[in-house]
Amino acid sequence: MLLSTFELLLKPITPTPGTVSGSDRGILQGYFLNIANPTNNSLRLRLRFNAQSPNIDRSKLLVIRDTGGSNDFANLTAQNTYDFRLAAGDTGLVILQPDIRNLDPTNVADRVEIRGYVEIFVVGFFPFPFRGRGFQLLATPEHRGTFLPNPGGSGEFDQLISSLPTMSGGSLINVDTVPPFPIPFPNPPVAIPDLQPIPDFPVIDNGTNSNGASSIPAGDPQLVGIQQLLSAMADQIDDINQRLPQEAEQPVS
Structure with a gap:
């Protein structure tokens, strides 16, 4: 404060001294x-x-x-x-x-x-x-x-x-x-690795039948594509965690 x-x-x-002595x-x-x-x-x-x-x-x-x-x-x-x-x-x-x-x-x-x-x-x-x-x-x-x-x-x-x-x-x-010491902060900033592009998956029209129920049965190609997309995203996150430098954090002066 x-x-x-x-x-x-x-x-x-x-x-x-000017005009005043001392x-x-x-x-x-x-x-x-x-x-x-x-x-x-x-x-x-x-x-x-x-x-x-x-x-x-x-x-x-x-x-x-x-x-x-x-x-x-x-x-x-x-x-x-x-x-x-x-x-x-x-x-x-x-x-x-x-x-x-x-x-x-x-x-x-x-x-x-x-x-x-x-x-x-x-x-x-x-x-x-x-x-x-x-x-x-x-x-x-x-x-x-x-x-x-x-x-x-x-x-x-x-x-x-x-x-x-x-x-x-x-x-x-x-x-x-x-606090008794500076709060740690990455110095230099952590470099984010280049991400591999996520593959495109075919989008299948989610049509419905006449009674309003989904016409796509369980286990169809669209659900398989979603699972593959989530798996690719998880691999990307795991790759980032492994490549981040652990020693990058230094106290701010």
Whole structure:
């Protein structure tokens, strides 16, 4: 389900100081999600970050999770997702921000400015006991930013925090469950073998006698032809089943 928007920044506030001394300070802004699991189930949660203009550059971003009093560092997957487990009754904090450990905001190539939206899911597990079920969670997304000193070294570190509205309009959200792995699909598509033409059989007029009864006795050539037609169709189906490749199914990425 849709959760909220997000904006990640690592850049100067303005290109030049202009007429205001020190206004070219930099800002580091990240997405902070405080989420609680009030249910009786330990849940595996998945966040998916979506951005288009520009796309997400995972090499410049860092994920930080705090669910046990310590910070765990990670990166987004190739699908721009992040999975984590949240115990029943527990609360955790997940942060996505520019990787300030390796990026320098004074370097133009290192600057970050990404805007998009976040989705959240509960990930089921085999044999999908939660499939089709929703779970109520409490989520409070925020933007937290730190203003950096300007290039001349003047100015102090200042911070800002702004709450983000969720799709539900409040903190209580109902999150859908998704399968733990992609649904298999033939890749490449299964090639259907060429079918042999079904032979034509003579059609005998099914006339009736004067009292309305069929004039064709049991065991006549028409019934024999129908039996041969059904037998040919069964052979065709059996031939297709034998020739379909068993290894064609692969997971969709």
